[in-house]
Amino acid sequence: MQSSDLLRDVVIGMSDGLTVPFALAAGLSGVVDSNAIIVIAGIAEIAAGSIAMGLGGYLAGKTELDHYKSELKREYDEVESVPEREKQEVRDFFKDIGLSKEVQEKATQEISQDKKRWVDFMMKYELGLDEPDSKRATKSALNIGLSYVAGGIIPLSPYMFLSDPATALKISVAATLLCLFVFGYFKSKVTGVSPIGGALKVTLIGALAAGAAFGVASLFE
Amino acid sequence: MQSSDLLRDVVIGMSDGLTVPFALAAGLSGVVDSNAIIVIAGIAEIAAGSIAMGLGGYLAGKTELDHYKSELKREYDEVESVPEREKQEVRDFFKDIGLSKEVQEKATQEISQDKKRWVDFMMKYELGLDEPDSKRATKSALNIGLSYVAGGIIPLSPYMFLSDPATALKISVAATLLCLFVFGYFKSKVTGVSPIGGALKVTLIGALAAGAAFGVASLFE
Numbered sequence: 001m002q003s004s005d006l007l008r009d010v011v012i013g014m015s016d017g018l019t020v021p022f023a024l025a026a027g028l029s030g031v032v033d034s035n036a037i038i039v040i041a042g043i044a045e046i047a048a049g050s051i052a053m054g055l056g057g058y059l060a061g062k063t064e065l066d067h068y069k070s071e072l073k074r075e076y077d078e079v080e081s082v083p084e085r086e087k088q089e090v091r092d093f094f095k096d097i098g099l100s101k102e103v104q105e106k107a108t109q110e111i112s113q114d115k116k117r118w119v120d121f122m123m124k125y126e127l128g129l130d131e132p133d134s135k136r137a138t139k140s141a142l143n144i145g146l147s148y149v150a151g152g153i154i155p156l157s158p159y160m161f162l163s164d165p166a167t168a169l170k171i172s173v174a175a176t177l178l179c180l181f182v183f184g185y186f187k188s189k190v191t192g193v194s195p196i197g198g199a200l201k202v203t204l205i206g207a208l209a210a211g212a213a214f215g216v217a218s219l220f221e
Numbered sequence: 222m223q224s225s226d227l228l229r230d231v232v233i234g235m236s237d238g239l240t241v242p243f244a245l246a247a248g249l250s251g252v253v254d255s256n257a258i259i260v261i262a263g264i265a266e267i268a269a270g271s272i273a274m275g276l277g278g279y280l281a282g283k284t285e286l287d288h289y290k291s292e293l294k295r296e297y298d299e300v301e302s303v304p305e306r307e308k309q310e311v312r313d314f315f316k317d318i319g320l321s322k323e324v325q326e327k328a329t330q331e332i333s334q335d336k337k338r339w340v341d342f343m344m345k346y347e348l349g350l351d352e353p354d355s356k357r358a359t360k361s362a363l364n365i366g367l368s369y370v371a372g373g374i375i376p377l378s379p380y381m382f383l384s385d386p387a388t389a390l391k392i393s394v395a396a397t398l399l400c401l402f403v404f405g406y407f408k409s410k411v412t413g414v415s416p417i418g419g420a421l422k423v424t425l426i427g428a429l430a431a432g433a434a435f436g437v438a439s440l441f442e
Contacts, residue, residue: 019273020266024245027265037253041262043441044248044434045241051430052240059422063414070413094328097346098338103327110320117319125318125346192291193284201280209272213265220264 004190005136009143011187013053015180017151019206021045022176025155027213029165029172031221038159038168046152054145061137068123068132075119075127079112087112089126154179173210180206225411226357230364232408234274236401238372240427242266243397246376248434250386250393252442259380259389267373275366282358289344289353296340296348300333308333310347375400394431401427 021042028038079086090111094104112118123129158171180203188198242263249259300307311332315325333339344350379392401424409419 016273016277019277020241020269023269023273024262024266027268028262031261032258037258040252040438040441041245041249044438045245045266047433047437048241048244048248048430051433052237052244052426055426055429056237056240059426063409063412063419066414067412097332097342098335099328099331103324103331106324107315107320107328110324111318114319121318188284191284191288193287198284205273205276205280208276209269212268212272216268217261217265220261 005140006143007186008190009140010147011183011190013050013144013147014151015183015187015202016053017046017049017148018154018176018180018183019209020049021152022155022172022206023209023213025159025172026169026210027217029159029169030214030218033165035159035163035165035168038165039156042152042156042159046149046156049152050145050148053148054141056141057144058138058141061132061134061141064132064137065134068129071127071129072119072123075122076115079115079118079122083112086118086122090118090121093125151179151183176210177203177206226361227364228407229411230361231368232404232411234271234365234368235372236404236408236423237274238267238270238369239375239397239401239404240430241270242373243376243393243427244430244434246380246393247390247431248438250380250390251435251439254386256380256384256386256389259386260377263373263377263380267370267377270373271366271369274369275362277362278365279359279362282353282355282362285353285358286355289350292348292350293340293344296343297336300336300339300343304333307339307343311339311342314346372400372404397431398424398428 024045025038025042028041032038075086087108090108091104094107099107111121123131155172155176158168158175159165162168162171181199184199184202185195187202188195191198245266246259246263249262253259296307308329311329312325315328320328332342344352376393376397379389379396380386383389383392402420405420405423406416408423409416412419
């Protein structure tokens with residue numbers, strides 16, 4: 001699981017990093033005549049996007065942990081203060097999955113004999129909450145943020161090394177669509193769907209985003 | 222649930238839409254002397270970001286549905302071809318939640334009597350998969366994309382109506398941080414965490430993203 005978590009983070013960050021800075025640079029390439037401005041705008045976007053994604057993900061992880069802890073406390077309070085109602089909720093779970101009245105009753109009695117077991121059961125199956133791994137959230141946020149930066153540098157590179165926006169745009173389009181295809185392929189492999197279909201979808205989103213950015217930038221020129 | 226789903230989408234799209242175009246515009250305001258370029262870059266970013274977020278969300282929803290369907294098919298095949306192994310997995314579930322051997326056995330027999338009940342149980346509790354609502358995914362993607370656009374217009378407006386980047390930046394910072402605070406407040410209410418704390422976090426991410434964009438843009442000038 002460890003290495004597939006990392007792969008997942010890298011792919012998420014990198015495919016977004018490839019898409020938005022790519023589209024922004026493409027959009028600007030139609031309306032400004034200096035690659036310097038495109039590079040500066042792209043770098044500003046990468047800084048903003050990676051922080052929003054990375055730090056946003058980190059804080060979302062912390063929030064999830066706080067939410068888990070407050071719900072855990074509430075469940076411990078409830079099995080103490082309204083045990084009959086909580087037992088009924090356990091019984092309802094076993095009823096919903098299709099067990100007979102007799103087995104519902106026995107299972108409920110066994111679960112509610114041990115307070116920790118009871119609360120763990122309620123957290124997971126009544127509320128659908130797994131204990132979040134807060135270290136994982138931090139690492140994941142960092143991986144996603146850094147992958148966004150790495151992804152964003154690819155579409156910007158041609159603008160850094162060439163002086164003409166139109167030429168840089170062509171190379172950026174070719175390089176980025178290729179990378180989007182490759183990352184879409186791995187992304188789909190990780191999530192277990194058809195790799196070629198997924199790769200085409202990811203590439204299509206990038207192309208549409210870049211086309212739209214180019215279109216609206218030209219309109220507003 | 223309906224209206225809170227909409228609220229959730231609006232808040233997600235809008236807080237990201239407020240953050241990234243805001244930071245990009247702030248970053249550019251330090252290095253270009255024309256608001257026209259800032260507005261064009263901002264609009265290109267909004268087009269790119271809303272498509273990446275909206276269409277990306279839509280395709281993620283479709284992928285989730287495909288994944289669910291392929292797992293469902295696999296489970297139906299497995300209860301047919303390896304029923305004993307599948308029964309053992311049901312038994313393991315009841316063992317893990319702390320039931321006695323006797324109740325494990327009875328519950329497993331009852332669940333596996335009905336093939337649909339059995340597969341539904343495996344999908345939900347072995348694999349942790351709920352049937353995704355594909356209509357909801359489409360609507361949600363559209364709501365998030367449009368909210369990104371609505372959010373992005375707020376930080377850009379001052380650059381549209383003023384000619385001096387430095388003045389526009391000040392108004393943009395004040396207006397956007399205020400909006401981020403308000404949206405952070407509602408976002409936290411929806412997710413059930415402390416509203417003031419959450420509002421401060423969302424505002425802080427926006428301020429850090431804008432500060433970083435301004436910093437790196439100045440460095441690369």
